[in-house]
Amino acid sequence: MDNNGYVMTGMSFLLILPIIVLFMVLINLNYADTESKSQFIQSESISNVVHDFELNIPCLGRQVLKEEAFTVVNSKKPLFDSRKSTRDNLQLKIDQITQSYNNKGWHVNCTVQSISESDDPFQVEVTSLVMVQKGKVAHKQVIHQKIPINDPNDPLPDPMPFVKCKDYGGISIDSSRIYYGHSLASYLEQRGKKNWEIYENASSPLFIKKCPYDPFVGHGVPNTMETLKNCLDNGFYHESNDGACYLCRLEGKSTCFHQGLEIFILPPPINNQTNSAPCSVDHVVFGDDNDDIYPGGCIQYHQEGNLIFLLYLDDSHRKKYGLPPI
Numbered sequence: 001m002d003n004n005g006y007v008m009t010g011m012s013f014l015l016i017l018p019i020i021v022l023f024m025v026l027i028n029l030n031y032a033d034t035e036s037k038s039q040f041i042q043s044e045s046i047s048n049v050v051h052d053f054e055l056n057i058p059c060l061g062r063q064v065l066k067e068e069a070f071t072v073v074n075s076k077k078p079l080f081d082s083r084k085s086t087r088d089n090l091q092l093k094i095d096q097i098t099q100s101y102n103n104k105g106w107h108v109n110c111t112v113q114s115i116s117e118s119d120d121p122f123q124v125e126v127t128s129l130v131m132v133q134k135g136k137v138a139h140k141q142v143i144h145q146k147i148p149i150n151d152p153n154d155p156l157p158d159p160m161p162f163v164k165c166k167d168y169g170g171i172s173i174d175s176s177r178i179y180y181g182h183s184l185a186s187y188l189e190q191r192g193k194k195n196w197e198i199y200e201n202a203s204s205p206l207f208i209k210k211c212p213y214d215p216f217v218g219h220g221v222p223n224t225m226e227t228l229k230n231c232l233d234n235g236f237y238h239e240s241n242d243g244a245c246y247l248c249r250l251e252g253k254s255t256c257f258h259q260g261l262e263i264f265i266l267p268p269p270i271n272n273q274t275n276s277a278p279c280s281v282d283h284v285v286f287g288d289d290n291d292d293i294y295p296g297g298c299i300q301y302h303q304e305g306n307l308i309f310l311l312y313l314d315d316s317h318r319k320k321y322g323l324p325p326i
């Protein structure tokens with residue numbers, strides 16, 4: 001009886017052994033599955049964190065550039081090193097995002113490595129290093145991005161004229177234009193430039209807007225000057241090899257070695273025409289050396305009654321914009 005009992009117990013054990021093994025395998029499989037699922041969810045989240053930085057960096061970068069530009073506009077003091085201050089100020093904003101992740105138990109770090117000019121002067125380049133760690137997963141990624149500076153919904157002001165005219169009396173602004181009052185005339189008079197009076201009460205656009213009349217030679221078509229007038233009325237900026245890029249404008253420079261921008265500074269309409277005056281392009285009017293400020297011949301682009309609307313351009317700028325030579 002007892003022997004029989006042992007036999008039965010041994011037999012039962014042999015019978016349930018495969019079930020025990022199968023059960024253990026299933027538990028193990030289930031554990032492995034849970035672990036791989038959790039890894040998958042984590043890495044999904046890591047790419048979300050990186051994506052979050054990718055979305056935020058250009059927006060925050062433009063916000064920083066705008067804040068810096070208005071600081072220069074209001075203080076009339078140029079930035080000493082716009083690349084460094086933009087990087088530092090952007091880093092402060094990004095640290096707030098990093099902090100909110102770290103408060104949730106992540107280990108996230110994002111360093112703005114550099115801010116630099118772009119081949120496209122309507123953009124500023126930013127390079128950042130994002131590092132994300134959670135559990136056993138560590139991720140490092142360098143992100144190169146472009147910050148657009150000509151978003152029509154969030155335009156950036158041109159700070160350069162405010163720095164240049166600082167010591168020559170007031171500049172005023174309305175919603176979208178800079179009015180030079182006596183300052184620009186005084187600036188040109190002190191440099192001994194002929195017909196400086198033309199720029200008494202001159203004006204130029206406040207915000208960077210990209211000219212859509214591209215190629216630029218189309219500004220002279222039709223020869224009734226309607227395209228040129230539309231460009232001037234809208235206050236469009238143009239790509240230029242000579243004019244300063246946006247980062248250099250924040251440092252109060254009118255020219256630089258980077259691919260830059262140029263804008264027309266318009267004398268107010270007058271009754272009688274003067275044939276020659278300082279060239280109406282900003283990097284000429286605000287040229288660094290006295291010799292950089294050269295004259296241009298007048299172009300009439302509009303007339304209302306006795307009032308003649310003029311600007312002054314040299315032959316090289318006339319060629320660029322498809323306008324008749326002097």
Ligand SMILES: [Zn+2]
Nearest residue numbers: 211213231236
């Ligand atoms: Zn234009």
Ligand SMILES: [Zn+2]
Nearest residue numbers: 245248256258
């Ligand atoms: Zn520059």
